[in-house]
Amino acid sequence: MTLVMVKRTERELGTRDRMVAGAADLVRMHGVHAAGIRQVVAHADAPRGSVQHHFPGGKDQLIAEAVAWAGRHTEEALRKADPGELIPRVCGYWRKSLQDTDFLAGCTVFAAAVDGSDPVRAAIVTAVAGWREALVAKLSGVPEPNRLATVILTAVEGAILLARAQRSVAPLDDVEAELSFLLAARTTRPA
Amino acid sequence: MTLVMVKRTERELGTRDRMVAGAADLVRMHGVHAAGIRQVVAHADAPRGSVQHHFPGGKDQLIAEAVAWAGRHTEEALRKADPGELIPRVCGYWRKSLQDTDFLAGCTVFAAAVDGSDPVRAAIVTAVAGWREALVAKLSGVPEPNRLATVILTAVEGAILLARAQRSVAPLDDVEAELSFLLAARTTRPA
Numbered sequence: 001m002t003l004v005m006v007k008r009t010e011r012e013l014g015t016r017d018r019m020v021a022g023a024a025d026l027v028r029m030h031g032v033h034a035a036g037i038r039q040v041v042a043h044a045d046a047p048r049g050s051v052q053h054h055f056p057g058g059k060d061q062l063i064a065e066a067v068a069w070a071g072r073h074t075e076e077a078l079r080k081a082d083p084g085e086l087i088p089r090v091c092g093y094w095r096k097s098l099q100d101t102d103f104l105a106g107c108t109v110f111a112a113a114v115d116g117s118d119p120v121r122a123a124i125v126t127a128v129a130g131w132r133e134a135l136v137a138k139l140s141g142v143p144e145p146n147r148l149a150t151v152i153l154t155a156v157e158g159a160i161l162l163a164r165a166q167r168s169v170a171p172l173d174d175v176e177a178e179l180s181f182l183l184a185a186r187t188t189r190p191a
Numbered sequence: 192m193t194l195v196m197v198k199r200t201e202r203e204l205g206t207r208d209r210m211v212a213g214a215a216d217l218v219r220m221h222g223v224h225a226a227g228i229r230q231v232v233a234h235a236d237a238p239r240g241s242v243q244h245h246f247p248g249g250k251d252q253l254i255a256e257a258v259a260w261a262g263r264h265t266e267e268a269l270r271k272a273d274p275g276e277l278i279p280r281v282c283g284y285w286r287k288s289l290q291d292t293d294f295l296a297g298c299t300v301f302a303a304a305v306d307g308s309d310p311v312r313a314a315i316v317t318a319v320a321g322w323r324e325a326l327v328a329k330l331s332g333v334p335e336p337n338r339l340a341t342v343i344l345t346a347v348e349g350a351i352l353l354a355r356a357q358r359s360v361a362p363l364d365d366v367e368a369e370l371s372f373l374l375a376a377r378t379t380r381p382a
Contacts, residue, residue: 029306030224030305030306031222031224031305031306032222033221033222033224033225034224034306106304106305110352110353113297113352113353113355113356114221114222114297114302114305114352115220115221115224116356121355121356121358124353124356125356125357128353128356128357144368146365147365147368147369148369150350150362150365150366150369151365151366151369151370153353154346154347154348154349154350154352154353154362155345155346155349156345156349157345157352157353158301158344158346158347158348159341161301161304161305161345161348162301162304162315162341162344162345164304164312165307165312165316165319166312166316166319171341171345174337174338174341174342175341175342175345177335177338178338178339178341178342178373179342181373181376181377182376185373185376186372
């Protein structure tokens with residue numbers, strides 16, 4: 001999902017959806033703190049009063065919904081992946097996302113973990129539980145699939161942050177190679 | 192390092208060092224955006240004018256130095272680890288740090304990756320290069336030690352963020368188990 005693509009898609013969305021997508025975009029580029037009501041309104045080209053109308057819980061609700069929205073987006077991509085190509089597909093998805101945004105945007109869900117409020121934290125936990133479930137569904141026959149799913153998603157998320165700092169997909173290449181080795185080793189040898 | 196410990200240690204530091212440590216503390220709790228000059232001055236109990244005196248490069252310089260300071264702190268801990276206990280020591284270090292701060296504070300270096308400026312990004316890259324070197328020094332005999340070091344540090348960093356969201360060290364437990372398995376498998380089988 002490039003920034004340009006987000007902009008294009010936004011035209012087809014209603015004001016509320018545009019604000020959620022816009023907030024997700026701001027969080028993955030600059031963190032929760034930067035995604036203020038004013039910035040989201042400007043980014044989504046929405047009328048000022050629409051925030052209180054659509055999000056009576058204020059910024060917390062808006063950011064929590066943005067995290068949930070981004071989480072579902074990633075979960076759908078995970079569910080579509082071929083089990084035999086799980087690691088390359090996950091890493092490839094993020095490599096493309098980073099390159100498409102010139103390394104300016106990472107993952108909304110984990111970016112929000114740095115300074116999210118309690119409702120935002122709850123949305124993060126729910127999103128990650130969905131990813132873990134999607135990953136576990138692809139890991140049949142592997143012992144401790146939950147544990148392996150956790151290391152896959154944490155390593156990929158750490159690599160996304162490092163890739164942004166380095167302006168390079170090299171961390172994702174490294175993580176892809178090591179996670180592929182780990183998955184193969186886990187498949188042939190019990191925990 | 193608990194927040195209480197930081198406060199206590201600060202008394203023995205000069206104003207400049209107190210501001211660097213204070214900025215690191217604010218970033219690992221709330222991100223770069225929240226670590227404004229005013230907040231750092233208040234947190235470090237420093238005179239307002241001291242910021243321009245000590246950090247002519249302004250907030251960017253202050254945050255970059257905070258990242259470098261936190262990076263060195265973690266690198267020292269890595270260098271002290273027994274190679275045979277590398278993974279448990281790294282995970283144990285962060286488990287303790289998270290529990291000591293009631294899951295309010297994560298890693299300054301990776302928290303800064305969400306919304307850091309170019310000087311901050313450069314400090315992150317330098318800090319991580321130091322960690323990677325410290326890890327590689329413990330991974331003798333392992334093929335592709337740089338690659339393994341990258342997956343260790345990215346998985347641990349992702350787990351720190353997830354642990355904060357979940358208010359639980361469970362992600363670090365999972366990552367410790369899988370990384371220990373991976374290291375053992377890498378030691379006995381070539382890449």
